[in-house]
Amino acid sequence: MLWTNVMNSLRKRILGLKLFNPESQKWGQAHTQGNYVFSQFLLQNQKSEIVRVELREEEKDFRIILDREKLFEEGSQIITLFLSILNAYKSSGAIQVAEKFYDHYSAVDERKYEILSFQPTFQGDSISTTIWFTTMSRTSSQWCTLRLLKHCV
Numbered sequence: 001m002l003w004t005n006v007m008n009s010l011r012k013r014i015l016g017l018k019l020f021n022p023e024s025q026k027w028g029q030a031h032t033q034g035n036y037v038f039s040q041f042l043l044q045n046q047k048s049e050i051v052r053v054e055l056r057e058e059e060k061d062f063r064i065i066l067d068r069e070k071l072f073e074e075g076s077q078i079i080t081l082f083l084s085i086l087n088a089y090k091s092s093g094a095i096q097v098a099e100k101f102y103d104h105y106s107a108v109d110e111r112k113y114e115i116l117s118f119q120p121t122f123q124g125d126s127i128s129t130t131i132w133f134t135t136m137s138r139t140s141s142q143w144c145t146l147r148l149l150k151h152c153v
Contacts, residue, residue: 002076003068006042010051010064013039020108027106037105041082042075044105050075 012035019028020036027033043051050070054063089098 003066003071006051006071006075006079007064007066009035010039010053010066014053014062014064017108022108025108033106036108037102038082040105042078045078045081046070046074048074050078 012032016027016029016032016036019032020026021028027036039051043053048067048070050067052065054065056062085101086098088094089101
């Protein structure tokens with residue numbers, strides 16, 4: 001159950017980039033931002049490699065690798081820490097500190113792209129996908145790829 005929920009949050013982190021507005025630096029939905037924050041906290045605080053997200057721009061896809069054993073060992077401690085921090089901020093009413101914490105983990109760097117399409121393929125404990133980005137240099141070739149895929153299915 002833990003592995004499935006964490007993998008789902010990691011997936012939603014990537015899908016949720018569609019709802020991030022880079023001009024205003026705002027998220028379209030609070031739940032999407034929450035998944036992003038949770039995933040970023042896990043990625044930034046892992047000591048061993050629990051989670052690895054490989055973004056392969058030249059192949060236009062990404063892969064999420066989530067180590068089940070490390071998730072149950074170190075990952076559960078990181079998740080407990082994350083929830084404890086959120087609970088402490090909420091319980092104490094430390095709004096300014098909480099906002100700083102949340103803003104830090106919800107920041108999206110310049111290399112993140114809005115995803116036009118997402119097609120998962122499950123391979124063991126990882127999900128391999130095809131994604132298309134909104135950069136102008138790729139738009140026309142992506143449209144052709146999308147059209148070809150629709151006709152092939």
